[in-house]
Amino acid sequence: MNCPLYYLSQSVHDDLEEKVESNLEHYLDEGFKTKAGFPGWAIESGLQIDPEVFLVMDPESSAKADCTNSLLVYNALKSISPAHACDSRLWTRLTHIEAFDYSRARWLKAEDGEKNIRQIELHFFAKGRGGLRDDNSIARLWWNGYIASQCRPSNPESALKLILSSADIRTSTIERPWISFRTPLLAGILRTMEHVEELQYNRILFRNFMKKVNAYGGGMVFEVMTESDVDEFLEHCIK
Amino acid sequence: MKFRQDMLFGHPVLIREREDYLKGDFQLVFDNPVIEAPAMLIRVKPEVNSPDLSELIHEGKAVCGFYIICENTYFNRFIPVDLTENLFKFDAHDFAGAVRLRGVIVSRETIRGFQSRVLNPEFGERPDLPAASILALDDEQKFAVGQISKKPFESIFSLVADPSLPQGKVMVNPLAEKIQIYAHPGTKANIDEFRNTEAGRFVLLNAVYLPALMQLLHDVAGQREVYENKAWFAVFDAKCSALGVSLDNPKPLEDAQKLLLDPFMRLEEKTIKERLLS
Numbered sequence: 001m002n003c004p005l006y007y008l009s010q011s012v013h014d015d016l017e018e019k020v021e022s023n024l025e026h027y028l029d030e031g032f033k034t035k036a037g038f039p040g041w042a043i044e045s046g047l048q049i050d051p052e053v054f055l056v057m058d059p060e061s062s063a064k065a066d067c068t069n070s071l072l073v074y075n076a077l078k079s080i081s082p083a084h085a086c087d088s089r090l091w092t093r094l095t096h097i098e099a100f101d102y103s104r105a106r107w108l109k110a111e112d113g114e115k116n117i118r119q120i121e122l123h124f125f126a127k128g129r130g131g132l133r134d135d136n137s138i139a140r141l142w143w144n145g146y147i148a149s150q151c152r153p154s155n156p157e158s159a160l161k162l163i164l165s166s167a168d169i170r171t172s173t174i175e176r177p178w179i180s181f182r183t184p185l186l187a188g189i190l191r192t193m194e195h196v197e198e199l200q201y202n203r204i205l206f207r208n209f210m211k212k213v214n215a216y217g218g219g220m221v222f223e224v225m226t227e228s229d230v231d232e233f234l235e236h237c238i239k
Numbered sequence: 240m241k242f243r244q245d246m247l248f249g250h251p252v253l254i255r256e257r258e259d260y261l262k263g264d265f266q267l268v269f270d271n272p273v274i275e276a277p278a279m280l281i282r283v284k285p286e287v288n289s290p291d292l293s294e295l296i297h298e299g300k301a302v303c304g305f306y307i308i309c310e311n312t313y314f315n316r317f318i319p320v321d322l323t324e325n326l327f328k329f330d331a332h333d334f335a336g337a338v339r340l341r342g343v344i345v346s347r348e349t350i351r352g353f354q355s356r357v358l359n360p361e362f363g364e365r366p367d368l369p370a371a372s373i374l375a376l377d378d379e380q381k382f383a384v385g386q387i388s389k390k391p392f393e394s395i396f397s398l399v400a401d402p403s404l405p406q407g408k409v410m411v412n413p414l415a416e417k418i419q420i421y422a423h424p425g426t427k428a429n430i431d432e433f434r435n436t437e438a439g440r441f442v443l444l445n446a447v448y449l450p451a452l453m454q455l456l457h458d459v460a461g462q463r464e465v466y467e468n469k470a471w472f473a474v475f476d477a478k479c480s481a482l483g484v485s486l487d488n489p490k491p492l493e494d495a496q497k498l499l500l501d502p503f504m505r506l507e508e509k510t511i512k513e514r515l516l517s
Contacts, residue, residue: 082332082333082334082335083331083385084332086311086335086387088470128468146313147313150313181308181314183315220372221317221345221372223316224302224347225370
């Protein structure tokens with residue numbers, strides 16, 4: 001059932017950010033659900049979500065779970081525009097309320113005590129572009145889904161499987177803005193990974209491939225190239 | 240794989256202040272974007288003052304266009320344009336913060352034996368121009384979208400006590416999520432005291448924040464990749480874009496004054512001046 005998508009006020013957001021240490025036991029226990037409707041905790045975004053999605057997410061730390069969860073989150077939050085997705089207050093609300101149980105199970109361990117503070121700072125908040133894209137428990141999944149759907153609008157799942165097949169591949173693609181930014185190039189890299197499957201599991205081969213893409217692709221305008229020309233260039237980079 | 244003014248190409252590229260061509264100029268003139276929510280309208284007019292490149296465009300061997308890039312939202316598109324005036328409509332929700340525009344002319348195919356009377360002789364008489372390559376590159380132009388550029392500067396700075404510093408000195412650390420201004424605990428206490436009055440805040444703008452921003456502009460110049468994942472960067476970049484401050488080639492004193500809206504003028508306001516000098 002759909003319900004409004006909320007975000008936090010800046011002051012509630014900043015207060016949470018400052019008090020991670022003193023709130024540690026809330027993070028390791030039941031969280032902040034009782035505050036969901038408090039002033040500053042529920043500013044309407046005008047968008048809707050189905051919060052049930054967060055109940056079925058798999059908290060396991062694996063590429064397979066990240067892939068499934070990315071699709072779940074992106075499909076549930078498709079109405080979010082990229083501009084909305086840059087607002088850390090929205091993601092901080094989700095990780096503290098609607099997606100709290102998933103985020104705690106995925107990133108915190110009660111037995112780790114104060115080591116959890118760093119995990120909370122990274123995964124329950126979204127600091128800067130890297131924090132949104134790589135760290136926030138839910139935002140990172142949304143951006144995975146968004147970038148995959150830009151590359152392959154008709155089949156984002158297949159793009160996600162390739163991008164998330166290893167941490168190394170995600171790092172070399174999504175975390176390199178000048179690759180992930182350029183949809184025709186990233187789409188071509190994914191096609192090449194399908195043709196040359198070894199790129200999906202041979203880390204050294206993939207790294208060398210990406211080094212050549214960077215070295216030879218500097219100054220090339222992939223946006224005016226046909227798919228087959230992009231593929232030809234990329235195949236040249238494997239040799 | 241960014242396109243930069245100082246990039247080295249193996250073929251001639253028409254770029255301002257480079258001498259690949261002895262004559263000629265290329266520019267895309269952008270009107271200020273108009274936001275008519277949910278649309279963002281951009282009017283563009285190319286000025287190609289190079290008969291040789293114009294001919295390649297008319298023959299369909301090259302295309303004129305522009306990149307529109309918003310790093311925060313991963314928006315990066317190449318938009319081809321006619322050589323007349325063009326109006327483009329984008330979805331404003333695809334942008335947040337700094338947006339960059341850069342005009343280019345690109346080869347659609349390999350152009351063999353390119354001829355131009357104004358080509359620098361170092362390229363030989365009839366060089367080949369590779370396919371899908373930049374043939375002309377305009378300066379980058381920037382603007383800002385959304386509320387992010389309107390966030391107060393205070394939201395990206397934090398004041399930190401550091402007993403290792405001598406009293407009266409301040410240092411800037413841009414490597415944290417907020418830009419940290421370090422000061423001796425006694426100095427920090429004094430700064431806090433100044434912050435409690437209107438006149439005191441204007442003094443701090445001039446004595447602490449202006450030099451801190453100058454230092455920051457100096458540090459960031461040409462090294463944005465070191466800082467762009469820091470939480471403060473998106474706000475700072477958007478503010479710079481809104482005011483036309485280049486992070487690649489800043490003028491620290493001039494730009495810091497621009498960003499702080501000429502802070503000395505605050506001290507020149509009659510009531511503030513009287514309070515400070517009485």
